[in-house]
Amino acid sequence: MSTDPRLFIDAPLSASAAIPLAREDAHYLINVMRRGEGDVVRVFNGRDGEWSAVIAHASRKGAGLTVADQTRPQQGVPDLWLMFAPVRRSKTELIVEKATELGAAVIAPVVTERTQSDRIKFERLQAITKEAAEQTERLDLPELRTSEKLAAVLDNWPDDRLLIFCDESGDEADAAWGGARGRGQPMAAALAGAGDRPAAILIGPEGGFSPAERDRLRSLQHVVPVTLGPRILRAETAAIAALTIWQSTCGDWR
Amino acid sequence: MSTDPRLFIDAPLSASAAIPLAREDAHYLINVMRRGEGDVVRVFNGRDGEWSAVIAHASRKGAGLTVADQTRPQQGVPDLWLMFAPVRRSKTELIVEKATELGAAVIAPVVTERTQSDRIKFERLQAITKEAAEQTERLDLPELRTSEKLAAVLDNWPDDRLLIFCDESGDEADAAWGGARGRGQPMAAALAGAGDRPAAILIGPEGGFSPAERDRLRSLQHVVPVTLGPRILRAETAAIAALTIWQSTCGDWR
Structure with a gap:
């Protein structure tokens, strides 16, 4: 199992999509998890499965990801x-x-x-x-x-x-x-x-x-x-x- | 099920036994649960089952119980x-x-x-x-x-x-x-x-x-x-x- 940080992102996920990060998520990645530009994270949105993504930019003004490949297909929980x-x-x-x-x-x-x-x-x-x-x-x-x-x-x-x-x-x-x-x-x-x-x-x-x-x-x-x-x-x-x-x-x- | 307070007491329990209370137990009964002389509590020690007991005295110097009747026989938990x-x-x-x-x-x-x-x-x-x-x-x-x-x-x-x-x-x-x-x-x-x-x-x-x-x-x-x-x-x-x-x-x- 990968130990890359995981984030729930409320946005469509697909290859090459650019995802601006909410302030709390940027804080968590950069300041808590000590990740920076080029580092890999995993993202999911409840619909499109799990994807790897790369931190494309990170500064005081904000941070953003570029989505790479799907790592797991979408799967729900029992009802x-x-x-x-x-x-x-x-x-x-x-x-x-x-x-x-x-x-x-x-x-x-x-x-x-x-x-x-x-x-x-x-x-x-x-x-x-x-x-x-x-x-x-x-x-x-x-x-x-x-x-x-x-x-x-x-x-x-x-x-x-x-x-x-x-x-x-x-x-x-x-x-x-x-x-x-x-x-x-x-x-x-x-x-x-x-x-x-x-x-x-x-x-x-x-x-x-x-x-x-x-x-x-x-x-x-x-x-x-x-x-x-x-x-x-x-x-x-x-x-x-x-x-x-x-x-x-x-x-x-x- | 009784709502009388329950206490674990590390002392032998039998009818009419006089039990001095540890300071924390006295504090719990008198100050937290707001009980006083004559009120009923339940006690157990891990060996003699559960007993009802009465608060015999309660003052700044300490508190004590008098054990009354057994309310449940001893029962353990699975191994x-x-x-x-x-x-x-x-x-x-x-x-x-x-x-x-x-x-x-x-x-x-x-x-x-x-x-x-x-x-x-x-x-x-x-x-x-x-x-x-x-x-x-x-x-x-x-x-x-x-x-x-x-x-x-x-x-x-x-x-x-x-x-x-x-x-x-x-x-x-x-x-x-x-x-x-x-x-x-x-x-x-x-x-x-x-x-x-x-x-x-x-x-x-x-x-x-x-x-x-x-x-x-x-x-x-x-x-x-x-x-x-x-x-x-x-x-x-x-x-x-x-x-x-x-x-x-x-x-x-x-």
Whole structure:
């Protein structure tokens, strides 16, 4: 694997194309990575695959690349969404970074009844997806959505998409359901046979889902309630673990 | 599930036992959690299960508990070790916290040829395992080991323990092995049938393993080389993902 720096560039890529660099990208290449004129970088835009490119000019006024050859054809990630209730800032940023590394196609903050923080720094999170995609050898960025209320998300749920409901509330859920409907199955077992179906993972806030939310979720036909082991995971750990199990069971880690 | 605060206490627990609290635990209960005399907490020591206890006294001079009833019998975690090359401090701390949540029995930093940082703040990491175990409803703490060189670890490798070698080096490994020995299998597939065998996960540094290390690892009989999907994961992400897949395939998430 090449150790040339990688950049996501929002511009068409083809042989000999001249690409002016955004200020942050120029700073990263020249000042952080210590590259200069004539050095090779790799670029991708989410559509045209990965290309090698050469730093054509670099000065205080800016820098630009000249695209050379395609190094990899375009390849996407499996059709998996991560929906999560925003937690405090550092944890939300960790979730977005790791969801990008773990190959989520869509990252969607959802506001539940017990969500403590619905403030999302959208541009900051977008920058995190870009940096994580560059480092993780992805050829696209995940689609980062703006926050939406869980109720509205469920109102418009696409019929063909499995909703994997990570219900980390343990005994509380047992009690609420009087044992009658039971808890979810272990996630890997619950996904057996779900192979190539579009899917979404739903992770609740630290305080869990409300009884009304849990009631509605469990009544929907495309919802699969799952458990993530006998210990209680923090929200960001649950998100990372659920993405991993899905990729390993249904996604492109098979 | 009770929302009473939980504390790991390194003392024997039995009905009516009087437990003086360490200063940090007293601070956490009284100042952070705003509990006072007569309030209920839960305690565990890694041996005697979980007990309810009452705050018997709390003043500037200190605080103490009186143990009441056992709330859960002792239960351990599966026999899984996480061995990882220390990375920069915040990432090492994340790995230790998440390994505790994900139920590793042993957490062991190993120094490889390309390990960039072999300084481990042992007491700080121990405090992280304690806090994570308290929050995650574990009934024990993982055993945190001091750093050891990979070569020494392999010299003394126990015969019955599987060594799951996460080789995130991608094409570099392909090239080094000339395709002859191939890359590892996807981890879940590689572990099929490894059910109740003691195991250890080995995660390398950001720079990967050296050719000599890879050579030695791949020549050992109890080593299973595995891959974690087509993207390149950062070290801490690889650690969390590998722990998740093991628990889901061989551990107590089944």
